[in-house]
Structure formats: structure tokens, C-alpha cells
Amino acid sequence: MLESLYLNLAQHDALSDAEKALLAEAMTFERHFAVGQDIVASGARPTHSTLILDGLAARYKVLENGGRQFTSLQVPGDFVDLHAFLLKTMDHGIVAMSPCHVMFADHSRLRAITEEAPHLTRLLWLDTLVDGAIHREWIVAMGRRSKTSHLAHLLCELFVRLQVVQRTNGMSFHLPLSQAELADVLGLSVVHMNRVIGALRKVGVVNWANHTVTILDWHRLQEIAEFDPTYLSLTREPR
Amino acid sequence: MLESLYLNLAQHDALSDAEKALLAEAMTFERHFAVGQDIVASGARPTHSTLILDGLAARYKVLENGGRQFTSLQVPGDFVDLHAFLLKTMDHGIVAMSPCHVMFADHSRLRAITEEAPHLTRLLWLDTLVDGAIHREWIVAMGRRSKTSHLAHLLCELFVRLQVVQRTNGMSFHLPLSQAELADVLGLSVVHMNRVIGALRKVGVVNWANHTVTILDWHRLQEIAEFDPTYLSLTREPR
DNA sequence: GCCGGGCATTAACATTTGTTAGATGGCGCT
DNA sequence: AGCGCCATCTAACAAATGTTAATGCCCGGC
Secondary structure (H helix, E strand, O other), X not given: OOHHHHHHHHOOOOOOHHHHHHHHHHEXXXXXXXXXXXXXXXXXXXXXXXXXXXXXXEEEEEOOOXXXXXEEEEOOOOEOOOOHHHHOOOOOEEEEOOOEEEEEEEHHHHHHXXXXXXXXXXXXXXXHHHHHHHHXXXXXXXXXXXXXXXXXXXXXXXXXXXXXXXXXXXXXXXXXXXXXXXXXXXXXXXXXXXXXXXXXXXXXXXXXXXXXXXXXXXXXXXXXXXXXXXXXXXXXXOO | OOHHHHHHHHOOOOOOHHHHHHHHHHEEEEEEEOXXXXXXXXXXXXXXXXXXXXXXXXXXXXXXXXXXXXXXXEOOOOEOOOOHHHHOOOOOEEEEOOOEEEEEEEHHHHHHHHHHOHHHHHHHHHHHHHHHHHHHHXXXXXHHOOHHHHHHHHHHHHHHHHHXXXXXXXXXXXXXXXXXXXXXXXXXXXXXXHHHHHHHHHHOOEEEEOOXXXXXXXXXXXXXXXXXXXXXXXXXXXX
């Protein structure tokens, strides 16, 4: 059941059976969330951290004028709020973008891991660091990439991240986001989001229908995105 | 000499003398960097992590078309590349925005801290988590705030962060960034950056000259920015 | 099978933001 | 003092992006 988490962590460094067992012991109960439901509410002080077993979730903030901005997308094997273990108070909400199957890790057991399992602690720390690296890449995309390139970059990133946890199907993957939701990822209006998607389609590098993205020309998509996966730390090495 | 670091960490939780000593022992040598010099190069695999003792540094990425985007600003007491301790390879550069006095912490000693000092490890982990929280706030600002609000938010954030490490002078602080550099923070053209600064000045909430920002109306600036410091985790509590 | 709502798409127009170019002004250097 | 560099600031115009509104389509509920 925790296969995705193991795959996620093991892409960075070897994960021992003992460590897998420690993670499994940290898990308490599981739960399903429907589309649009908050998995964690802004302002909450969780006592558990949430692991995505299946589905797509997103972190978001809402402004006074009603504007919403997603700050990350979380795929299976991701902890959506591991940072709350130390940050304590949620400064943003986390919502299910598709039906989500999740599992909760007790903070007291995570704390025990930090006391007794330094290597596993470093791997969990690393997991949050990759989170940060992705944030930095998003900042660059929002600030200095063309919108087409930004979208292409997002598709490259999602494809690679989903591939790690075996959620791709050849060169296709499921992307359960409406254009309005995608607009809140890239920081665009819905109308312009539609234009940008149209532009990327016209180039012919992706086929995109029924919430399924098929990459037709990975090389060119990567070129348009200037995608360099270094920031995802995909190499397996001692940490 | 490490006062800023202690202040930075102790704002989140109590820091014992033993822990301060561990940090001091982790430090090897110090160094000065001139404006514009790279403190850490993109692609490097550092064996030390860099602590800012004095000055302002920034993380950045450069795109093929020459566009540059800063992804964070680092003030005294901040580790600029603590994440490299586990990420291993730098996917971005770090440059001195003002003359910088820095000190290096050996990765082998940081590793020893993770093996032997769980609470201090959590505080260091937390430090990188606040980094991530700041990134998320920047993403929101870039995606959904007006440019004036974005700039106001940046000023609020810098003021509070500098205040923690005692680098403010009443309601003033030194901001050694040119408008071109600020443009690469907000993701704007230089001309438009100039317009936005002018707009904020005209509102009369800040006085901004000679690289010194004086906040004339903190309440209103905060309002314009919709600034809520929760994400900086300024409360002191067990972590 | 019909109806209603949400989503994608397009058009026309408004606003924001970028580009190019030039003017101004401070400040260190000689 | 004079020179030249660099940052700030402005203007005029171009391009990107947002807004409002309308259309068509699919799909689930009745």
C-alpha cells in the first residue's frame, strides 16, 4: 500500500526494509476524499501528516478578492503536509483535485523517527527539500518563462514525477484539472489559459483530451519548456 | 559572530547552549564576497553550507534567452544552501547582492548533527521549511497579487525578517537592490518595475531613497500587501 | 428523450505589461 | 572641474493578458 512512498523516497537513496517498516508503523488510518474537498484546512494545526496513496491534491491560498493560487500539485507517494510536522500551523489549504485515497502518519511517530532513525529522517527532510526545489522552479516559470513554456514545463514535471511512482501509461498520463484550475496554477485568466493550451496543442507536441495528456514529441516539449530535471534530484546517491 | 543564526533559529523554538556550541563547531572558515560575485555556482556539489553573517544574497536561475529570476533573498542568519547538504547538486546559483560576509559549515559536521542532535536537526530542517513557505508566498504573489501588492508584500516580508536578526533601524531598513534587480525578483521589465515603485511611493506608505526603505504607514502597507506573517513561523514553540 | 449546468471555446474590447529610445542626474575617476 | 558610467525615470508605441459576454457541447438528472 505504501509502494508509491517507497518509490518516491528510494529514487533519491537506498531505503532499507527496516526503514520501510518504520514508515509503515508511523501510519495510522486511511481515508478517501471527494473532488473539491479540503484534505487539510488553512489555519489548522494537524497532528498527522498526510500521504497521498492515490489521486491528485494541491496546495492553495485564497486572496481577499477571491483569487486563488495553487502553489503545488501532489501526486501519489507525496506527503502533502509533511512540513506541518515542524511548521505546526498550516498557512495554506490542501484540496483534492481528484478523488483521493490518503493515509495519515502520526506526528508523534514522525518525531520518534527523528530521534532514532537519522538516515530516514534525512530522507524525509530531503522530500521536503525537493518540494522547495519545485517551488523555486515554479517561481522561475511564473516570472521569466513565456506562458507556453510555463505550461510545457509543468507537463514535463508532472510526467516525470508520475513516472517515478508508476502512474504513467507509455507517454500518457491522467491530468484531472479543468482549464480554470490550471489557470489558478499558472496564475492566468481562464480565457488566456485556453489560448495557451491551444497554442501548445497547435505546435503538435501534445495530444490533450478527456483529461488525458499524451506527449507526442518529448524532446521538443522539453525544449519548449527548457526542462532540466536536475531539481527533482532523481539520482540515487547516499544522503 | 553567529548571533544572527541563533536569533533566526531561536525565533521558532528554544535553542540550548549545547546546541549553539554544536553549530559553532560545525563552522569552519569565513569569507567575504564582493557585490555580484557568485557565492555558490549553479551545478556545484558543495561540501559546505553557507551561512550569511552580514549582507544580502539571492538565489537565481538564468534562462537561455538571458532572462534571470531570483527565487529568494537571504538575509543575515540565513543558510543560503543548507538544502545542498541533502540535495547534493545545486540547481541554481547564489549571488552576493551586497558585500557579504559568510561562514561555511562542513557537511560532515552537519551530518553528525543529524546523527546525534535530533532537536537541533529538527530546527535546521525547520529552517529549510520556512524557506519553502516563503517560496509558496512568492508564488501566490507572482500569480495572483497586483504588482503593487506584490512589491508591498516583499517589503513587509523583508522588514519582518530583518527585524528578527536586528537589521532594521526603527521603521527603516537597507535594501541594496537596483530596480533592475528588483525586476528580476518580481518578474517584471525594468520599466514596469519603475512604474510600480512609483505607484507605491505615490500612495505615500513608504519613503524609498538611497537604497533605504522607510515604512511610513505599516498598517496600510500590510493592507495593500495582504501580509499575514503566519508563513514565517514566528511563534516560539516546541518543534 | 429533454433539460440544465458546467466546461471549453471564441470574439471584441479594455487594461496591463513590455520594448525601444532617450533624457536626467548622481557619483567616482582623472 | 570635466568626463563618463550607471541607475533612474519618462514617453510613445507594441504586445500580452484580462474582462465580459456569447456559443456550443457533453453529460448527468429527471
